[in-house]
Amino acid sequence: MAETTAWYFGNEPGHLKALVGDAVQMDRVIGRSSRIMLVAGPKVADEGWAPAISVVRSVPHTTLVMSPKTRSVAAGEDIHPDAYMNVLEVMDRVRDPYWKGFDGGGRYDLIIFVGMDYYFASQMFSLIKHFGYGAKSMSLEPRYQPNASYSFGNLNQKLWEEEIEKLSKLLGGDD
Amino acid sequence: MSTTRIKADEIETSMGKIKGLEISVGKLISEEWDEACGPTPEPSPLDLRKWDQKLLSRYKPMYAPFCDMCCLCTYGKCDLSDGKKGACGIGIEAQQGRIILLACCIGAAAHGAHGRELLEKLIKKLGPDHPIDLGDKIAVEAPMVRLIHGSKPKVLGDLIPALEYGEGELMNLLSAAHTGQEGSAVDFESKALHVSMIDHLFMEIADLAQMAALPYPRGEADAPLIDIGMGCIDSDKPVVLAIGHNVLPGAEVMDYLEKQGMEDDVELAGICCTAIDLSRYSKAAKVVGPLSKQLRFIRMGVADVIIVDEQCVRADVLEEANKLDTPVIATTDKICYNLPDRSDDPIDDVVGDLVEHRAQGALIRDEEMTGEVAVRVAVELNKKGHGKRLTKERLSKMATRCTKCGACLRACQCDLDIPTAMERASEGDFSLFESFYDQCIGCGRCETACPQHSPIVNMINAGAEEKIRNEKSKMRAGRGPVQDVEIREVGAPIVLGEIPGIIAFVGCPNYPNGYKEVGEMAKIFLDRRFIVTASGCSAMDLATYTDEDGKGLYELYPGDFDGGCLSNVGSCVANSHISGAAVKVASIFAGRNLRGNFEEIADYILNRVGAVGIAWGAYSQKAASIATGFNRLGIPAIVSTESSKYRRTFLGREDKEETWELYDARTGEEVKGEPAPLHLLYVADSKEDAIVAAAKLCIRPNDTSKGRQIKLTHYVDLHKKYMGALPEDLHLFVRTESDIPITMKDEIHAILEEKGWEEKNIPDPTLVERLVRGR
Numbered sequence: 011m012a013e014t015t016a017w018y019f020g021n022e023p024g025h026l027k028a029l030v031g032d033a034v035q036m037d038r039v040i041g042r043s044s045r046i047m048l049v050a051g052p053k054v055a056d057e058g059w060a061p062a063i064s065v066v067r068s069v070p071h072t073t074l075v076m077s078p079k080t081r082s083v084a085a086g087e088d089i090h091p092d093a094y095m096n097v098l099e100v101m102d103r104v105r106d107p108y109w110k111g112f113d114g115g116g117r118y119d120l121i122i123f124v125g126m127d128y129y130f131a132s133q134m135f136s137l138i139k140h141f142g143y144g145a146k147s148m149s150l151e152p153r154y155q156p157n158a159s160y161s162f163g164n165l166n167q168k169l170w171e172e173e174i175e176k177l178s179k180l181l182g183g184d185d
Numbered sequence: 186m187s188t189t190r191i192k193a194d195e196i197e198t199s200m201g202k203i204k205g206l207e208i209s210v211g212k213l214i215s216e217e218w219d220e221a222c223g224p225t226p227e228p229s230p231l232d233l234r235k236w237d238q239k240l241l242s243r244y245k246p247m248y249a250p251f252c253d254m255c256c257l258c259t260y261g262k263c264d265l266s267d268g269k270k271g272a273c274g275i276g277i278e279a280q281q282g283r284i285i286l287l288a289c290c291i292g293a294a295a296h297g298a299h300g301r302e303l304l305e306k307l308i309k310k311l312g313p314d315h316p317i318d319l320g321d322k323i324a325v326e327a328p329m330v331r332l333i334h335g336s337k338p339k340v341l342g343d344l345i346p347a348l349e350y351g352e353g354e355l356m357n358l359l360s361a362a363h364t365g366q367e368g369s370a371v372d373f374e375s376k377a378l379h380v381s382m383i384d385h386l387f388m389e390i391a392d393l394a395q396m397a398a399l400p401y402p403r404g405e406a407d408a409p410l411i412d413i414g415m416g417c418i419d420s421d422k423p424v425v426l427a428i429g430h431n432v433l434p435g436a437e438v439m440d441y442l443e444k445q446g447m448e449d450d451v452e453l454a455g456i457c458c459t460a461i462d463l464s465r466y467s468k469a470a471k472v473v474g475p476l477s478k479q480l481r482f483i484r485m486g487v488a489d490v491i492i493v494d495e496q497c498v499r500a501d502v503l504e505e506a507n508k509l510d511t512p513v514i515a516t517t518d519k520i521c522y523n524l525p526d527r528s529d530d531p532i533d534d535v536v537g538d539l540v541e542h543r544a545q546g547a548l549i550r551d552e553e554m555t556g557e558v559a560v561r562v563a564v565e566l567n568k569k570g571h572g573k574r575l576t577k578e579r580l581s582k583m584a585t586r587c588t589k590c591g592a593c594l595r596a597c598q599c600d601l602d603i604p605t606a607m608e609r610a611s612e613g614d615f616s617l618f619e620s621f622y623d624q625c626i627g628c629g630r631c632e633t634a635c636p637q638h639s640p641i642v643n644m645i646n647a648g649a650e651e652k653i654r655n656e657k658s659k660m661r662a663g664r665g666p667v668q669d670v671e672i673r674e675v676g677a678p679i680v681l682g683e684i685p686g687i688i689a690f691v692g693c694p695n696y697p698n699g700y701k702e703v704g705e706m707a708k709i710f711l712d713r714r715f716i717v718t719a720s721g722c723s724a725m726d727l728a729t730y731t732d733e734d735g736k737g738l739y740e741l742y743p744g745d746f747d748g749g750c751l752s753n754v755g756s757c758v759a760n761s762h763i764s765g766a767a768v769k770v771a772s773i774f775a776g777r778n779l780r781g782n783f784e785e786i787a788d789y790i791l792n793r794v795g796a797v798g799i800a801w802g803a804y805s806q807k808a809a810s811i812a813t814g815f816n817r818l819g820i821p822a823i824v825s826t827e828s829s830k831y832r833r834t835f836l837g838r839e840d841k842e843e844t845w846e847l848y849d850a851r852t853g854e855e856v857k858g859e860p861a862p863l864h865l866l867y868v869a870d871s872k873e874d875a876i877v878a879a880a881k882l883c884i885r886p887n888d889t890s891k892g893r894q895i896k897l898t899h900y901v902d903l904h905k906k907y908m909g910a911l912p913e914d915l916h917l918f919v920r921t922e923s924d925i926p927i928t929m930k931d932e933i934h935a936i937l938e939e940k941g942w943e944e945k946n947i948p949d950p951t952l953v954e955r956l957v958r959g960r
Contacts (some may be wrong), residue, residue, distance in 0.1 A: 023250070096878075
């Protein structure tokens with residue numbers, strides 16, 4: 011994995027930056043994580059995220075939490091999250107060392123975000139980086155998020171769609 | 186109150202000669218106020234630290250650092266990532282608290298300095314004994330001054346000691362941000378809460394001073410309806426544009442126009458809070474809009490002369506204006522743009538230099554002179570015809586230079602697809618640029634990123650030509666404080682919960698999805714008979730929201746402080762009237778003493794007054810201190826995702842029962858409380874989230890069952906409408922069977938049963954042990 015520049019030029023946080031990965035590398039990171047939380051933000055409604063959410067959700071030991079606004083999208087796509095919660099409220103639990111997760115099974119070691127405005131996601135990744143008690147974070151958006159632990163680089167729409175498709179296949183066990 | 190100094194080189198007395206005598210008496214208090222003083226007149230940060238600790242243990246500050254580094258001293262840059270400390274020993278958490286404190290100090294300083302400038306100038310003009318007379322409907326004229334400073338100002342000069350107290354606190358708190366001072370995030374936050382409380386004091390002083398001295402509305406609900414919008418400015422007339430927050434220079438323009446009988450010949454237009462305050466001063470003044478219109482309106486080349494005063498004025502106004510040969514007059518010591526000080530020059534010389542473009546602008550520290558120079562220059566330049574507006578044809582040609590490098594995209598926080606719009610514009614189609622008009626926040630960052638230096642803001646303006654021409658609506662002029670009589674009317678229904686809440690739209694126009702969301706939210710709460718109030722740029726943007734018939738919210742809803750009404754209290758500094766209204770509920774309705782009694786009043790508001798602020802586009806340090814000041818007073822604020830860049834939230838956890846314990850003031854018993862209000866500073870991740878959260882955050886432990894039924898009806902109904910289901914935390918807010926709205930009994934019972942709900946007592950809630958009766 012290599013480094014690149016933040017999508018917003020002004021969003022460089024310091025030297026501790028996300029590793030840039032492709033679908034294969036993201037699949038490996040997901041595969042070696044033992045407890046995953048996928049956080050779907052309010053924009054999943056607009057951006058056709060449903061298929062990818064379903065695939066990541068199917069990975070064992072994955073908890074799905076969605077922004078309350080996405081309830082109708084989830085219902086329409088037959089997605090059944092473990093919880094609906096505002097993203098900040100989820101993060102308030104992530105920064106709590108005694109939190110046992112939505113299922114009581116313990117803390118999550120990988121938190122993946124999809125469907126959020128770039129700058130908002132950036133802040134949430136920063137929160138995990140500094141106050142997440144060692145949890146790693148991953149962005150599956152097409153714009154490099156330096157505050158995450160792992161992120162795609164800055165991809166155009168076509169390349170990004172290809173990466174997501176490849177990741178879905180890898181996670182689904184197709185390759 | 187006043188400061189007295191006696192100085193004598195030599196005095197002959199019966200005891201002998203006294204040389205070099207100097208006596209200074211800080212304050213002489215002439216006491217005519219018999220209200221008993223509470224424990225904290227002129228509080229220091231430590232006097233209210235325990236209250237802050239109560240709040241901060243319930244609403245633990247949560248940080249999302251903007252940057253991993255500290256760059257504040259020459260030890261650094263220090264990398265604070267991965268648990269590392271800076272060379273001074275500070276860690277990332279305390280550093281965030283420190284940045285918050287700095288932001289709040291800057292915000293409070295802006296209002297404090299604004300207040301001092303107004304007060305000194307108005308005292309110089311009218312004398313220190315000029316009365317503060319807000320009319321017979323406002324007896325509690327200065328709730329924040331009474332509450333915090335512990336004084337009751339009657340004349341302008343009485344505001345000086347309160348201002349001096351605040352300035353002293355500000356200096357002390359700012360010093361705590363120096364390297365090698367505070368090291369605890371919680372104590373940084375306590376200090377931020379303190380200086381933000383001081384900010385509300387400063388704001389009140391500033392607005393009281395101008396209300397006492399200028400012919401503003403005095404709390405009247407039917408303040409005049411003022412023209413607002415880029416389209417309401419008659420560009421055929423000479424146009425004087427005033428930008429900023431200080432009304433005095435613009436007011437002198439209006440006075441000069443009236444003196445010369447030219448009110449109908451020249452347009453006086455304002456942007457940002459100066460505009461709101463000019464519209465309080467004269468209904469002939471026109472409001473272009475909030476600060477997001479600044480660059481766009483300057484680029485239109487409509488203004489013949491631009492006056493800048495202070496706060497939220499773009500740093501490049503002079504550069505931008507000069508591209509169009511528009512002279513700029515700077516009027517305060519806060520913004521000088523390296524312009525020569527022409528305050529002592531003959532007026533004819535200054536006018537001549539500006540009209541003939543021998544000077545780009547001038548610093549004029551005399552408002553009266555500014556008034557005359559601005560009008561004369563505007564008239565002369567309008568005759569000559571000036572400016573180099575870019576035509577659509579020219580812009581279309583410029584668009585062909587776009588290489589689609591995408592630099593604009595990486596600078597635009599609104600995610601506007603500028604490269605595609607550019608491609609279409611190169612073919613003469615500006616429709617995509619037109620569609621950006623409502624979403625763009627007008628920052629111009631895209632242009633500075635563009636290697637071709639394309640004037641993207643002009644392109645959006647060109648696309649939206651028709652829209653801009655028709656951008657005309659009505660804003661109710663800022664009314665100022667809520668009248669005491671209104672508080673008497675609504676006090677009981679608010680405290681008992683029968684008015685479902687007060688929703689205050691405050692702050693700036695840095696909206697993630699366009700300003701329309703603010704209008705949509707306000708309309709929802711107005712139709713549900715919440716009390717809706719507004720200030721600053723939000724008050725202006727609410728005016729821009731119109732219904733299908735083109736009617737604005739201020740035309741559709743009355744301006745009272747009552748359920749189903751929309752009141753505009755005024756500019757930024759008028760935010761103190763919103764906090765003041767909550768304080769007045771405790772004082773006028775509940776009969777609690779205000780004087781030096783902050784903790785008791787904040788405890789009252791937190792537990793009883795269902796008020797929430799929505800700062801949907803907050804961007805500035807002032808917005809940080811305004812919100813944090815509301816928070817210390819027990820009033821939650823909701824911000825948008827953009828404002829997550831403030832780095833800190835105050836969230837409560839409903840599952841941490843121990844954090845909601847409180848005293849039953851009747852018995853003194855410590856009891857389990859409700860998670861209400863659940864949060865103190867909340868980032869809503871969508872407009873829908875904000876709507877539902879606002880209804881929920883109006884819930885207070887003191888609500889009567891009837892009031893709780895009303896509040897739950899709105900919460901449940903809005904949750905179902907915008908989230909598609911019943912709220913999952915509903916059981917936490919039902920205390921007894923009688924709290925359940927009658928029409929929702931069946932569905933709510935099902936949830937209560939599922940959650941194993943049990944009835945709870947309704948306490949007389951307080952967090953402050955000394956307020957238990959009999960203690």
